[in-house]
Amino acid sequence: MIGNDIIDVRLILSERKSENQRFMAKVFTEEERSMIEKADDPETSLWLFWSIKEAAYKAHQRNFDLSRTLNPFSFKCKLKASGKEGTVEVDGFTYDVQLELNSEYIHCHTSSQTVFKKIYRKYKPTKEEILKEICTSLDLKSRNFRIEKDSNGIPSLVDPHTTKKLPFSLSHHGNFTAFVIPLINS
Amino acid sequence: MNKRVVITGMGVAAPNAVGLANFEAALKNGSSGIRFFPELEKLNFTCQVGGKPQILEELLDNYFTPLQLKGLNSSGIVYGVISGTDAWIDAGLETANGNSPDWDSGIIFGTGILGVDKFREAIHLIDAGKTRRLGSTSVVQTMASGISAYLGGMLGCGNQVTSNSSACITGTEALLMGFDRIRSGRAKRMLVGSCGDHGPYVWGGFDAMRILPGKYNDRPEEASRPMSASATGFVPGSGAGALVLEDLDSAIERGANIYAEVLGGEINSGGQRGDGSMTAANNEAVERCIKVALENSNISGSAIDAINGHLTATNRDSTEIRNWINSLGRKRDNFPYINSLKGMTGHCLSASGSIECVASVLQVKNDFLFPNINCEDLHPEILQLIDEDRIPRQKMNAKINILAKASFGFGDVNAVAIFKKYIA
Amino acid sequence: MSEKEIIDRLKKIVEPYVQRVEGLQNFQENTDFLNDLEINSANLVDVVLDVEDEFDIEIDNDSLEGMLTVGDAKSIIQNKIKAG
DSSP states (O other): OOEEEEEEHHHHGGGOGGGOHHHHHHHSOHHHHHHHHHSSSHHHHHHHHHHHHHHHHHHHHHHHTOOOOOOGGGSEEEEOTTSSEEEEEETTEEEEEEEEEOSSEEEEEEOSSOEEEEEEESOOOOHHHHHHHHHHHTTOTTOOOEEEEOTTOOEEEEETTTTEEEEOEEEEETTEEEEEEEOSOO | OOOOEEEEEEEEEETTEESHHHHHHHHHHTOOOEEEOHHHHHTTOSOOEEEOOOOOHHHHTTTSOHHHHTTOOOHHHHHHHHHHHHHHHHTTOOOOOSSSOBTTEEEEEEESSOOHHHHHHHHHHHHTTOGGGSOTTHHHHHSTTHHHHHHHHHHTBOSOEEOOOOGGGHHHHHHHHHHHHHHTTSOSEEEEEEEEOOSHHHHHHHHHTTOSOOSOTTOGGGSOOTTBTTOOSOOBOOEEEEEEEEEHHHHHHHTOOOOEEEEEEEEEEOTTOTTOOSSSOOHHHHHHHHHHHHHHTTOOGGGOOEEEOOOOSSTHHHHHHHHHHHHHTOOBTTSOEEEOTHHHHOBOGGGHHHHHHHHHHHHHHHTEEOOOOSOSSBOHHHHHHBOGGGSOSSOEEOOOSEEEEEEEETTTEEEEEEEEOOOO | OOHHHHHHHHHHHHGGGOSOTHHHHTOOTTOBTTTTTOOOHHHHHHHHHHHHHHHTOOOOHHHHHTOOBHHHHHHHHHHHHHHO
16 A cells, blocks of 8 residues: 655754654654654654654555544654664554655655655646656556545546556645655565 | 568667657666665665666556456566567557468567566465465466567467577577578568566575675665776666567568668677686687677678677676777777666666667667766776777767677676668 | 634634645635645644644544544534533
């Protein structure tokens, strides 16, 4: 199952959320808070954990067709020492996540398969541009996809002719937009 | 009289692009297809990066029937069928209808090992005593000739349909075998190419030999560094390339688009004698292979405008360049331009020869040289042999009349093909 | 506290976090924080914290989960005030 999240680093580091104990208590478990506090850069670490929760939330929501909810506290995260991988546990399920962190953005995704990932900088693509990117990059010349969201707000690529639905995850924050789509390669 | 042989269609599924148009764009941009795979990290690989074509499940519907897709778990077949079918369609050819195949068309489509993931699936079932649950396609997905068998049925070819296997020269060898068959008049068209499975079970053995780089796991796009001073091994890749070779008369008669002419080529072995071994090339054999390829193409070393090397990003890169210098009698500023695709795709093993032949032919047809990437720091031994500007690091627009493509492989085997711009 | 007063005070709280300002013009019970106002989910936690301060209540995680619209927030606030 697929989920992703992007964070525009420029927008969040000034918020100094790691110093806001009430925010921390609402969102993170004690274990997570202790890991964030111990990190070299607690503010960045906090947002890594946040994006992990978001990506896992999207995958979990899709996996079980759940209605939308705001429950970051229920997603228990672990981050590996490399800072590039982690796991999330929720309702007895585990999601592996992968992170990309640089001075501009944090991107996190989870998927049981490898993914095609695209990050747009300083540009918000239209739905049509996203579809074109997918069809061109993945050589789907003849396809006529649409992006559709179901009643829970979960997006998919839909081919109106075959009524096939392809899972697809989209995220936008500040100057950045990211999407991921699972590939066949396991 | 020998027939002239031209290329009239191509297809490719490479780590940095799937589809011919995407691939040409990726070549010109110097786009890397090397990515980090968490699976390899979990399995404690030293090298956790590699190259896999990026394929969406939906794409498979364009190539396979629902029945063929059922239980399909052979990445080599997926890549091979995509590239092979694309090449056939690109050549403007149709699949044979009716009860008779097209007797004039054949296939030589090689691989190193096929259907590894399918085979693993089968091993688990068999060991659990569930042999009867293997399904009906376990054999065809894992037999070495599975790829030519799948393509043969899809396209309806009635000439020779086979798979060759000769490690990393497989693709270039397939091309030259198909070339021979058409030149001698025994087929009008041959779909030639090669594919290679992806993943830990194919790449693990190379990791164990410690010939893959381990220090670029956090910078996958920089990991494959042919001709660079900081090259520490090749990055494993996968995929497939395919070319339709055709008798020139047949191509003209059909009004086909001609990409280039195959002038000739040579395949040989160093016999694992001299400085050759199971894993290292006998330099005498490499140089002989290049020279004989020139001879049977009726050209001299001075006619070569560009070389697409084997150049894997190991310490053999400078040796290869020395082999070219000795065979062509050209060095320093007189050396042809040379590039390696492996900086972008990694070493796609059995698929490398065919993917690189496709890249070579695109350069000849469309008058450019793709950039060598990740070799800002050229190896000092190479700089002693040839001038720096012979190794373009930016895309160049250049008329390439004749290009030489080489592949070398385990077992001390060599293949060199010569492509020439076709002018009607 | 009247429903109107709660909604007016809520509107003041969310305003700084709203990405889609048009959504504020028709601020009513079925206004969706994420879809209509495009408040990002991290800021939605900030909204909850501000609501706690403004109405002097505490919103537990169970209540938080269901806070998707202005109406949801209003009911949660009403219940907490009553319980307090």
